[in-house]
Amino acid sequence: MNPPVQIEVNGRQYRLPQQPTVIVCVDGCQFEYLEAAAAAGVAPYLKHLLADGAVFQGDCVVPSFTNPNNLSIVTGAPPAVHGICGNYFYDPSADGGRGAEVMMNDPAYLRAGTVLAAAADAGASVAVVTAKDKLRKLLGHRMKGICFSSEKADQVTLAENGIDDVLGLVGMPVPDVYSAALSEFVFAAGVRLLETRQVDLMYLSTTDYVQHKWAPGTQGANAFYAMMDKYLRRMDELGAVIGLTADHGMNAKHDPATGRPNVIYLQDLLDDWLGKGVEAGGARVILPITDPYVVHHGALGSFATIYLPPDGDRDALRQRIAALPGIEVVLNNAEACARFELPPDRVGDLVVVSDQSVVLGTSASRHDLTGLTVPLRSHGGISEQTVPLLFNRKTDGIPGKTRLRNFDILDVALNHV
Numbered sequence: 001m002n003p004p005v006q007i008e009v010n011g012r013q014y015r016l017p018q019q020p021t022v023i024v025c026v027d028g029c030q031f032e033y034l035e036a037a038a039a040a041g042v043a044p045y046l047k048h049l050l051a052d053g054a055v056f057q058g059d060c061v062v063p064s065f066t067n068p069n070n071l072s073i074v075t076g077a078p079p080a081v082h083g084i085c086g087n088y089f090y091d092p093s094a095d096g097g098r099g100a101e102v103m104m105n106d107p108a109y110l111r112a113g114t115v116l117a118a119a120a121d122a123g124a125s126v127a128v129v130t131a132k133d134k135l136r137k138l139l140g141h142r143m144k145g146i147c148f149s150s151e152k153a154d155q156v157t158l159a160e161n162g163i164d165d166v167l168g169l170v171g172m173p174v175p176d177v178y179s180a181a182l183s184e185f186v187f188a189a190g191v192r193l194l195e196t197r198q199v200d201l202m203y204l205s206t207t208d209y210v211q212h213k214w215a216p217g218t219q220g221a222n223a224f225y226a227m228m229d230k231y232l233r234r235m236d237e238l239g240a241v242i243g244l245t246a247d248h249g250m251n252a253k254h255d256p257a258t259g260r261p262n263v264i265y266l267q268d269l270l271d272d273w274l275g276k277g278v279e280a281g282g283a284r285v286i287l288p289i290t291d292p293y294v295v296h297h298g299a300l301g302s303f304a305t306i307y308l309p310p311d312g313d314r315d316a317l318r319q320r321i322a323a324l325p326g327i328e329v330v331l332n333n334a335e336a337c338a339r340f341e342l343p344p345d346r347v348g349d350l351v352v353v354s355d356q357s358v359v360l361g362t363s364a365s366r367h368d369l370t371g372l373t374v375p376l377r378s379h380g381g382i383s384e385q386t387v388p389l390l391f392n393r394k395t396d397g398i399p400g401k402t403r404l405r406n407f408d409i410l411d412v413a414l415n416h417v
Contacts, residue, residue, distance in 0.1 A: 008118075009075065012411060014410060015414050016200070020201075020240040021241045022235055023202070024204045026244060026245070027206045027208035034388060037226060043226055056389040056412075057386060059385050060384070060387045060405070060406045061340070064249065064384040065288055065289055067084050068288075069247035070135055074410075077112060081111065087290060088290035088291065089305075103290075105135075105137065114141065114142075116139065117143040117144075125199050125201070126143060126202070127145055127199050127203075128143070128145070129149070129189045129204050131185070131206050136148065136152075139205070147161055169189070169196065194235060211377065241413055242391065243410075244389070245390075253300070254376045260375075261369065264358060265362065266306065266361065266362065269321075270285065270306070282309055283309060287299055300359035300360070300376065300378055302328075302356075302358065302384070304352045305336075305352070318350055329382070330351070330353075332349065356381070387406050389408070395417055
């Protein structure tokens with residue numbers, strides 16, 4: 001047998017898969033969800049994985065949001081390397097150099113290649129299925145192969161997505177973007193791709209709609225993991241190596257007595273303290289959780305970055321914010337970028353992280369919370385950093401008690417199973 005082909009991506013070596021390999025990013029997952037579903041008897045395959053697979057406790061990237069972590073996973077590197085440090089950021093070069101707050105969905109913001117694209121270039125058959133279309137172009141950047149989203153599965157073309165008639169293949173209608181079905185479509189598509197064609201490497205990325213609404217062990221959560229369980233089992237039956245991780249965890253961010261969100265509105269506070277708003281040259285608060293899908297979280301997360309005016313007393317403002325109840329840490333740009341491995345030119349003067357039960361907002365008037373039908377659960381902070389890494393094969397060559405990152409998952413799946 002010929003030795004496996006090796007590729008190098010962002011300073012790391014990877015073997016091309018010798019058998020179908022499926023990497024699953026379960027949005028908003030944590031061990032508690034998996035363990036509760038297994039204990040309830042609704043997820044026998046996950047119970048088997050937890051008991052007999054290779055199981056690691058790992059860390060995600062902070063800010064613990066979707067875009068930075070999915071891109072870290074597929075590049076095998078932190079945001080300091082690939083450049084995607086949020087779902088949303090302030091781009092000083094946008095709007096003709098006047099600066100603007102923009103979504104970080106454009107591949108132009110990506111500063112590194114992906115393992116997926118490199119594997120495809122080396123001859124592997126690669127497929128990507130993501131729940132929300134916002135990630136599709138980033139994950140599939142310069143990648144030859146199949147790449148589509150559940151959200152826009154009815155709009156796929158051979159030229160754009162490397163496949164057509166996905167609805168016919170999967171046998172499901174296009175799901176509502178705010179539903180568990182959006183993630184089920186991802187799993188169902190993954191199974192059908194494995195059943196109907198040769199796929200060497202597949203990346204599946206779900207949405208955290210369920211995790212925002214349902215705590216571990218609740219009926220809604222267990223139903224989601226029971227659904228996931230049957231598709232993972234089928235992938236295993238089809239001979240796939242499976243690696244499962246998450247982009248972040250999830251915590252309750254509300255007052256247990258009233259159900260109201262625990263929010264610190266930083267823009268309102270800074271406008272008051274400085275006596276002027278953004279338009280008058282005041283501070284600008286950026287919430288990297290912001291994306292077009294705000295119904296389930298109201299654009300409230302536990303990480304914010306602040307651009308201060310030149311005349312602002314940074315140390316005094318930092319100390320004042322740090323003294324607020326519910327704040328875990330306030331760091332300057334250099335400290336935050338060193339600690340969290342972020343690109344300095346895409347982070348403000350200060351980074352604020354709230355604690356496990358608190359979220360950060362801009363101004364109360366800018367957050368529509370009418371879509372929150374249940375008490376707020378969200379993410380973004382250090383408290384949502386712990387994530388699982390599970391494999392359906394035993395691993396070798398990994399030192400005992402190694403604390404992995406979620407973006408080590410491709411290294412483990414391709415080099416160590």
